[in-house]
Amino acid sequence: GEDVEQSLFLSVREGDSSVINCTYTDSSSTYLYWYKQEPGAGLQLLTYIFSNMDMKQDQRLTVLLNKKDKHLSLRIADTQTGDSAIYFCAERRYNFNKFYFGSGTKLNVKP
Amino acid sequence: DAGVIQSPRHEVTEMGQEVTLRCKPISGHNSLFWYRQTMMRGLELLIYFNNNVPIDDSGMPEDRFSAKMPNASFSTLKIQPSEPRDSAVYFCASSPTGPNYGYTFGSGTRLTVV
Numbered sequence: 001g002e003d004v005e006q007s008l009f010l011s012v013r014e015g016d017s018s019v020i021n022c023t024y025t026d027s028s029s030t031y032l033y034w035y036k037q038e039p040g041a042g043l044q045l046l047t048y049i050f051s052n053m054d055m056k057q058d059q060r061l062t063v064l065l066n067k068k069d070k071h072l073s074l075r076i077a078d079t080q081t082g083d084s085a086i087y088f089c090a091e092r093r094y095n096f097n098k099f100y101f102g103s104g105t106k107l108n109v110k111p
Numbered sequence: 112d113a114g115v116i117q118s119p120r121h122e123v124t125e126m127g128q129e130v131t132l133r134c135k136p137i138s139g140h141n142s143l144f145w146y147r148q149t150m151m152r153g154l155e156l157l158i159y160f161n162n163n164v165p166i167d168d169s170g171m172p173e174d175r176f177s178a179k180m181p182n183a184s185f186s187t188l189k190i191q192p193s194e195p196r197d198s199a200v201y202f203c204a205s206s207p208t209g210p211n212y213g214y215t216f217g218s219g220t221r222l223t224v225v
Binding site: 031033035041042043044045048088097098099101103104 | 115142144153154156159161166167202204206208213214215216217218219
């Protein structure tokens with residue numbers, strides 16, 4: 001299908017790790033992205049991964065890519081209350097300039 | 112770099128009125144995108160431009176919506192006449208051309224049509 005799929009909610013305790021999952025649709029997608037949206041704000045690019053990579057780490061963020069299953073995940077280590085936001089995954093399909101966004105996962109971090 | 116600038120931040124208008132949303136992309140970015148975000152439908156791509164030319168407007172809901180990009184530094188999204196179901200947050204985003212660039216989003220315009 002056309003949809004990029006994410007679970008809608010995730011709740012974790014401060015200090016725990018968060019894992020946000022995403023299933024995308026096009027095996028030829030070249031780049032996959034994670035965006036963060038805080039309340040009342042636009043989407044902020046967090047990180048991205050090229051499709052020939054399996055993993056990318058950037059400080060507390062780890063992106064894992066399973067091309068066979070078309071599965072992308074974002075792991076946030078030592079989750080803080082400031083990480084509470086909506087997280088969107090997006091795929092940029094081959095030969096297209098436009099992104100396809102998931103519905104977003106609302107992360108709630110409890111103190 | 113001031114980022115993508117949208118105006119106004121908030122707009123409240125009466126049904127039937129014309130609404131114009133404005134966007135200034137980042138200098139040097141040659142792709143511009145208009146998105147609409149609602150609770151029910153999430154993020155929807157309305158239209159995107161490349162080098163000021165509309166490339167894909169398949170997401171524009173109906174003829175009441177129109178978008179222009181008269182030059183590389185300015186775009187408008189117009190709704191005429193507006194309806195309550197148009198109430199949403201409208202985002203503009205820009206990007207350099209190339210697959211390894213993410214979009215940079217503006218802060219959005221929250222439109223309420225009463």
